[in-house]
Amino acid sequence: MNQSSLTTTAITILRVILGFLFTAHGWQKFNEFTIAGTQASFAKMGVPAAEVAAPVVATLELAGGIALILGVLTRVVAALLALDMLGALFLVHAPAGIFAAAGGYELVLLLAAAALALALTGAGRISVDRALFGRKNSPLAVLA
Numbered sequence: 592m593n594q595s596s597l598t599t600t601a602i603t604i605l606r607v608i609l610g611f612l613f614t615a616h617g618w619q620k621f622n623e624f625t626i627a628g629t630q631a632s633f634a635k636m637g638v639p640a641a642e643v644a645a646p647v648v649a650t651l652e653l654a655g656g657i658a659l660i661l662g663v664l665t666r667v668v669a670a671l672l673a674l675d676m677l678g679a680l681f682l683v684h685a686p687a688g689i690f691a692a693a694g695g696y697e698l699v700l701l702l703a704a705a706a707l708a709l710a711l712t713g714a715g716r717i718s719v720d721r722a723l724f725g726r727k728n729s730p731l732a733v734l735a
Contacts, residue, residue: 602715609705610659613672617653620645636683651675659709662718669709676703 592600620629626646633641633648652675655668679699687694714720 599716602709602712603717605705606659606662606665606709606714606718609669609702609709610656610661612656612702613652613659614656617649617651617656620649621653638678638682648675662714662720665714665718665720666710669706673703673706673710676700676706 620626624632626649629645629649630641633645638644651671655672658664658668659672676699680696680703684694684696684699687696689695689697691698716725
């Protein structure tokens with residue numbers, strides 16, 4: 592495989608796995624915890640405006656995860672998900688230290704870094720973004 596093929600493969604793997612994980616977390620907030628439960632949990636953790644934050648975060652993670660899997664508006668969605676994870680890191684997980692088993696930030700930091708990488712690289716060649724906006728002369732090519 593040449594470097595271009597390896598890069599395409601790497602970005603696609605990262606995008607799909609990251610999208611799957613965010614989709615699972617969003618789904619969990621809607622279906623397992625429920626939005627009311629997520630609001631209560633956010634409030635207990637000290638998240639500001641928990642009543643608003645919980646449904647916004649759940650929707651971003653669910654819809655954003657699906658968008659990443661498909662490669663739709665990847666740069667924008669990935670940047671929003673990176674901010675979501677940085678909020679979780681600073682508002683909730685930082686005081687618990689590094690390790691997730693103790694409530695720490697290792698997972699949210701990794702998810703933030705992966706999302707930031709996709710925000711910087713874009714969706715890659717195997718994506719809806721590329722199919723729609725990938726032409727070099729397209730005014731929306733910056734999204735691909």
